Amino acid sequence: MIDLHYWPTPNGHKITLFLEEAGLPYTVFPVDIGRGDQFKPEFLAISPNNKMPAIVDRAPADGGAPVSVFESGAILLYLAEKTGKLIPADPRARIEVLEWLFWQVGGLGPMLGQNHHFGTYATQKIPYAIERYERETRRLYGVLDARLKDRRFIVGDGLSIADLACHPWIASHAQQKVDLGDYPQVQRWFDAIAARPAVQRAYAWDGKIERTPLDDAQRAVLFGGTAPAS
Template sequence: MIELYYWGTPNGLKPRLMLEETGLEHRIVPVDIGKGEQFRPEFLAFAPNNRIPALIDRAPADGGEPVRLFESGAILQYLAEKTGRFLPADLRGRADVMQWLFWQVGGLGPMAGQNGHFRVYAPEPVPYAIERYTRETARLYGVLDRRLAGREFIAGDYSIADMACYPWIVPHAAHGQDLDDFPNIRRWFEAIRERPATRRAYAGVAEAYSPARKLSDAERGVLFGAKPAP
């Protein structure tokens, strides 16, 4: 049994997509980050960065003690290796998927996340930050759009690279991006959106970085003040 410690953020949804695609037996353990549940000692014991997602595999392939993981990219790689799916076995195919997984982890996610923060959650507008991160998000969209030219998915077949990137494209409107400007991303995005596993993963999930979402002062303090809820 796999336990996924999760909240409905783009990073949280990455391993949830993978679990839905593979059909691995799993249990979702909600971690309400607005209430500070990510600071609970029992969570920090295996997720020391106080961030979701985190995972416990109580039936690892080696038959040993449970495997505990934090960081969404590491979780995706682990699940791909456990199942033998969505990560090619050959040297070049694997390297191709892994470089795009790291591109998302090191680039698309952090830049789009800062974009969403300053456009939606900052207590007051910071024009320089909004312009800087909106422009960088657009640049990264351009990189992905060019990569998808003539390809159905990022690295040929559907892979953990696609599962890593898709949740960060979902809030494109809140990030100031128009998919009409990126036709290859739009085609790819719509194809993934219609996958049954994607529909299951996103069922009932509120849109991340939605301008309609209002944070309380307590939530703001927990999410952006790096401190537990009082």
């Protein structure tokens, strides 16, 4: 059984996508990042960077004590290696999956996250920042579109953790002011993954978690990076 400490964000969705695709049993423990749950001592014990998602594997492969893992890319790799699913056995294909997983973790996620922040959440609109991250967003979409030419998925014909890492960030394309019609290969890939029953079950968590509108107190917690005042 996997304990998933989760909130319905792109990084949170990555893990529900894997768990549903792999058919692993899991329990969701909501981490309300607007109210500061990520700063609670019990959460910091498994995710010292005060970010979700994080997991606790109650039945690790070695049969030992529970294993906790934080950082979404590390969680995907841990689960893939544990189950042997959604990562190729062939060494050459495996390194390609890892390249694109790290591309998402180091580039696609952070850049699109800044697009979200300056374009949607920041109370002060800074034209330079908005344009800088919108431009970088379009560049990254172009990279992914070129990669998907003549490929069903990011690495060949098989779904992998690279796809599961990228898909939730592309799901926010409207918020990023991106028309998927401008990137036909990304559109094809995105729609094919979105149609999978396991993917639909994973994204359904978005509607199961009760959230309140973002207010000034939540903004301070989310964007100030500190625990809420007691």
